[in-house]
Amino acid sequence: MAPPTGKRVKGVQIFRPFVYGTTAKPFDEKTNPKPPGVPDDHTHSWTVFVKGIDDVDITYWLRRVQFKLHESIPNHVRMIEGEKGKPFLLHETGWGEFEIAIKLYYVPESSEKPQTLYHHLRLHPYGRTEEEKETMRLNGEQVISWAYEEQIFNEPYEPFYEILTSGAMPASSSGPNHKSSGSKSGGKSKEKDQFKQVRSEGGVLERSAMIPLTNRPGQPFSRETEQVEIKKLQEALVKVEELMTKTKEEVASKENRLKELKAEAGK
Incomplete structure (x- = not known):
């Protein structure tokens, strides 16, 4: 290090x-x-x-x-x-x-x-x-x-922060003359105008925190996958809440029955 x-x-x-x-x-x-x-x-x-x-x-x-x-x-x-x-x-x-x-x-x-x-x-x-x-x-x-x-x-150190935030690079932008947009150095506006940053087929830009929009062969992680998992969690939460409600009702019923038995035993 x-x-x-x-x-x-x-x-x-x-x-x-x-x-x-x-x-x-x-x-x-x-x-x-x-x-x-x-x-x-x-x-x-x-x-x-x-x-x-x-x-x-x-x-x-x-x-x-x-x-x-x-x-x-x-x-x-x-x-x-x-x-x-x-x-x-x-x-x-x-x-x-x-x-x-x-x-x-x-x-x-x-x-x-x-x-x-x-x-x-x-x-x-x-x-x-x-x-x-x-x-x-x-x-x-x-x-x-x-x-x-x-x-x-x-809280990265400044030199590393510069590397991480030097700008996303479109996949088509390569070669020795390429400059990453979003750099903290001078000429930012010119660099931003030089390359239009767009997702290709729902993919991601390099040096970014993006994930793909949709699933593709060999790429199982995407916003689409995320939404499917969120839906599964929501459905599971509904089932858990239903089970909790049913369990509470069963416990209340047993407690009431226990009170009745105690009352009968006290007579």
Whole structure:
């Protein structure tokens, strides 16, 4: 971690969405043949990753990621350095499920300490019903176990704040002459006019806190998903309230009956 530079921007919180998890697929002669040299008892190939929501670049705030696998795996602690525009990921094979420790190392300008997440590798669909199990499948036999997370930077140092707020970049805006809109440096109005910032097919802008508007193949986290989950929570809340009302009525009925029995016993 680099020594702090500048002052902290008081009263400010900045968040950036990202996704982490695993994708697994059983070996199959046609769709997923076992590579040479893989042990006979290995039944699946799998990938663990950390990436931006909608696959946008996150290396401007995340420098490297350490994946700590099961100790039985050779070289079980792996460090993945960030490459602009690419996710942090590693591929492996195996037969068992276990917990993976995922340690996030931020860019030097942040002066933030590394943070650790924990994720359970899933090789087989799980759930209370077949429908719940099926929601874990992606593109056929792949089993996804992904989590949506938001990285919060509380009162970031000024240099890091500059990086985080340098402006969203449209996906089509690239190249050495590109300037990010929203920079605190001079010429902001000119830069803002240079690029029209719009969502492409409901996607997101890089260096922003956006999430996609709708679900798309390979992108299960969106405003659409959020609304579905909110609806589920609202429906669950109604059921809970109905159960509470029914339970209160049953308790009141039993208490009244108890009073009657006590009164009869006292006669």
